[in-house]
Amino acid sequence: NAGVMQNPRHLVRRRGQEARLRCSPMKGHSHVYWYRQLPEEGLKFMVYLQKENIIDESGMPKERFSAEFPKEGPSILRIQQVVRGDSAAYFCASSPSSGGTGELFFGEGSRLTVL
Amino acid sequence: KNQVEQSPQSLIILEGKNCTLQCNYTVSPFSNLRWYKQDTGRGPVSLTIMTFSENTKSNGRYTATLDADTKQSSLHITASQLSDSASYICVVSAKKGTGANNLFFGTGTRLTVIP
Numbered sequence: 001n002a003g004v005m006q007n008p009r010h011l012v013r014r015r016g017q018e019a020r021l022r023c024s025p026m027k028g029h030s031h032v033y034w035y036r037q038l039p040e041e042g043l044k045f046m047v048y049l050q051k052e053n054i055i056d057e058s059g060m061p062k063e064r065f066s067a068e069f070p071k072e073g074p075s076i077l078r079i080q081q082v083v084r085g086d087s088a089a090y091f092c093a094s095s096p097s098s099g100g101t102g103e104l105f106f107g108e109g110s111r112l113t114v115l
Numbered sequence: 116k117n118q119v120e121q122s123p124q125s126l127i128i129l130e131g132k133n134c135t136l137q138c139n140y141t142v143s144p145f146s147n148l149r150w151y152k153q154d155t156g157r158g159p160v161s162l163t164i165m166t167f168s169e170n171t172k173s174n175g176r177y178t179a180t181l182d183a184d185t186k187q188s189s190l191h192i193t194a195s196q197l198s199d200s201a202s203y204i205c206v207v208s209a210k211k212g213t214g215a216n217n218l219f220f221g222t223g224t225r226l227t228v229i230p
Contacts, residue, residue, distance in 0.1 A: 004158070033216070033218075035220075040225075041222065042204065042220055042221065042222030042223050043159070043204065043220050043223075044220075045216055045218070045220070048216045055216070056216040058216070059216075091158055091159075093158075103149070103161045103164070104159075104161070104206075104218070106158030106159045106160070107158050108156075108157055108158050109156075109157070109158055
């Protein structure tokens with residue numbers, strides 16, 4: 001049973017470009033969380049999704065950031081018109097049910113560098 | 116306000132020595148508390164989960180404690196090894212709300228074990 005798969009592992013973008021980060025949850029998991037981690041800092045919640053629904057996006061910046069988890073395919077975190085401050089590691093986690101009682105399984109992260 | 120505070124922020128110990136990491140929380144109503152280990156450049160991995168009725172739980176050389184009255188948890192590492200060098204993250208779950216993210220992350224303790 002493959003773990004949470006994130007790609008790309010490393011992504012370099014110039015300011016103003018778009019970044020798309022993909023996350024395939026573990027098989028059988030229908031809940032996906034995205035977190036951002038700046039160097040030497042902790043994980044910051046961004047968004048919690050179930051299939052075809054955004055459940056909680058309270059940690060997501062209001063502009064330029066969007067997330068989706070379609071019925072088929074991976075969850076996508078999209079950052080439009082990237083700026084240098086978007087450089088960070090973005091982690092995806094999945095759980096079979098809402099994470100309140102279950103364990104979160106994390107991917108290895110996607111490291112975005114904005115030049 | 117639901118918060119999770121960890122201390123110390125960083126710690127350096129000699130190989131073979133023991134250490135204790137602390138986690139204080141104000142999350143309510145409490146559901147459970149997990150300790151995660153995050154190796155550099157990797158995603159976090161769950162070490163142990165503590166529920167309200169549990170005081171102590173061990174996982175090999177890792178022993179977690181929970182005092183639900185004082186809202187404190189500790190992670191004790193015995194006979195440290197170089198591979199214990201990582202960030203240790205305390206994550207507290209509130210009882211599930213309606214559609215909201217109910218996981219609260221500490222900023223982690225960065226442990227470095229030196230030969």
